[in-house]
Every structure is written in structure tokens, then in C-alpha cells.
Amino acid sequence: MPDAMIRLDAVTKRFPGTQDPAVDRLSLEVPEGEVVVLVGPSGCGKTTTLKMINRIVEPTEGRIEVDGRDVMATDAHRLRLDIGYVIQQIGLFPHKTVAANIATVPRLLGWDKARIHGRVEELIELMSLDADMLERYPSELSGGQRQRVGVARALAADPPVLLMDEPYGAVDPLVRHRLQEQLLDLQRDLHKTIVFVTHDIDEAIRLGDRIAILNVGGVLEQYDTPEAILREPANDFVASFLGDERGLKRLSLIPVTQAALERGPMVAASASVDEARQIAADTGDDWVGVLDGERLRGWLWLADLDPTRPLGEHDTRDFRVWIQDDASLRTAVDAIVNTRGNVAVVYRESTYRGLLRIEQVAAELIS
Secondary structure, eight states, X not given: OOOEEEEEEEEEEOOTTOSSOSEEEEEEEEETTOEEXXXXXXXXXXXXXXXXXXXXXXXXXXXXEXXXXXXGGSOHHHHXXXXXXXXXXXXXXXXXXXXXHHTHHHHHTTOOHHHHHHHHHXXXXXXXXXXXXXXXXXXXXXXXXXXXXXXXXHHTTOOSEEEEESTTXXXXXXXXXXXXXXXXXXXXXXXXXXXXXXXXHHHHHHHOSEEEEEETTTEEEEEXXXXXXXXXXXXXXXXXXXXXXXXXXXXXXXXXXXXXXXXOSEEETXXXXXXXXXXXXXXXXXXXXEEETTEEEEEEEGGGOOTTSOGGGSOOBOOSOEEETTXXXXXXXXXXXXXXXXXXXXXXXXXXXXXXXXXXXXXXXXX
């Protein structure tokens, strides 16, 4: 496990006028360069916990460290300048252009104009936004575009830590999916330490290197990798929160290449019909796949094989369904239900990697 960038040690928050704490003696370590997702029902203290990290909300008890610094011993203004912050409402200044919004923190830090201009242009490209948006105002952008500008602003001063409070909760599912994909792409390049708050367990599973599942009152029920939590929930609360499709959710985290792919009834185009029939008999199939080298040409029913013609002269059928070798086992299951219980796995659309059968998928679930 990498060194912790953020540490919470027995952190408690009690708001005035309330008897029960919003967060109760929460201890948590966020490894450097990882995405940790805080998830749980309403009232579990996930947003309060996030806001205590940058002192928008101050803890009642306990200690919080960011990069080895006690946040309560650090100037709050300086602390927030060193931490990127993205919220659901985005919080862009409506009277400022996109360029001015992105430049907010660098200006506060005293960067010169040339450096700010270069950083703004770099972030526009990084966030896949058009350069002509720089002089627009937030009201002229779509929800997804505003959200990407919000992330760009949070990243402007290249902070090591990024806090994200339900940033995609206000956009439609299609845009949300795209923004999640972009965040994963960014993280592969930037390796920020990200604390991400959501109420959506599927979003948590998709984005998190680790997930902290909180109960009402900020009680930590389980903290682990998504795969470990899905494989073995700590208690009934966690199992209930994960929902009925826990197995399918877990499959979304497992790449097809982790399963035991088999060669299957694959034969070279140069093989004879007798050889093809023998290979199919060995695998227990009533069809054969035809390969040109390692390129997947197509497949044939055994009943359609003509012994008077070489195998390569037969007209093959296209594989109606196949998947790339970087797909998940959940994607594989979707493909398998549309086929005859198996699916071909390929690299770059045509190079054959192996055959995945439903039995191999089941074996991964019980391993």
C-alpha cells in the first residue's frame, strides 16, 4: 500500500444543537495517488468528512493530516489553495469567462500572466474542451462542459490532492458516464490523490481504488478495494448497500484476461476437414473457428464442412459477437448471453486471444 497522503485519526464532528455526531471517531488513510470514494446513505457524514479535509468544516475532535501537515495547524486559506475542490453545483463564477475561472487559483498564488495563460491552454486541451470556449461564460456552456471547466479550475495549480463532492450528480446518465471515463483517463496520467463523494455505489465501484462505506453518523462499516468488498462484505449493512447484483458488479472489475481462456475449436485455414473435426471432437463443440495465422477469419458448422474441399476454401460465417481483451467479465457475460455460451476474445479487433465460456466466468466468481 502506498504512503498515506491523507490521514484521519479518530475524527469526530458534532454540529451545534445536535445530540448525535455527524461523524463519529472516523479513522481512515488515503494512499497517495489513489482514488478513495466515500459512499453511504444520507446522513452518513460523507460530505462533512470531505469538507473537514480542507477545513470548510472544522472537526470537533481528532486529527487530520494532509501530506504530513496537521490541517488545524495550517493556515486555512493556504491549505485550500493547495487542494483542488469540485462540487456538484460546480461553483463557477458566472460573471467571469471560462479562462478567468480556470485561472482563479494561479492568480491567487501570484503566477505571472504568461504562466497562467500557458496553464489554462494546457488544461483546456487536457479536458478535451475547445479553445474557443475560453472567452465564453458559464451560462453559455452545457452541464457537462461546465463540470469539465470545474475540474480544470480545481487542477489549475497542479495540487496533489483533489476533493470531489458528488461532482456528476446533476448531469444526465450519458454525460455522467463520459465524465467518469474522462476522470479515469486523467487519473492514469496525473496520479492525483482524490477523495470522491457519491451516493451511487456503481459510481464508487467504477472510480474507486478503495471504497469507504459509511453508515449514519459517519460510522465506517468497511474500507477496502471494490473487488474485496464485493467478494466479502463485512456485514449485513454493507451487503444490503451493495444490492442484489453484487456478483455482476464484481465481474465489472475483473478483466477477461484474468479468466482461464482456452484455445477452443480453432483451426488453421490450411488444416484439413478431418483435422477440423478432430479438434472439434476434442473440445466437445459442433463448430470450428478458422484462423489465418492468428487472425480470426470466421467460423463453420461441422455439418457444413465439405471433405472434398480444403478448409480454407469454405465460406466462413462472421463472429456476430466478440470482445476485446481489455473488456471486463461483465461485458463478456453480456456477450455470452447473445451467443451459444461462449465468446471469442480478440486483440485489436482481429488477433485471436482465446475463447471464454460461461464456466470460466463462473469460476472467477467463486475463486
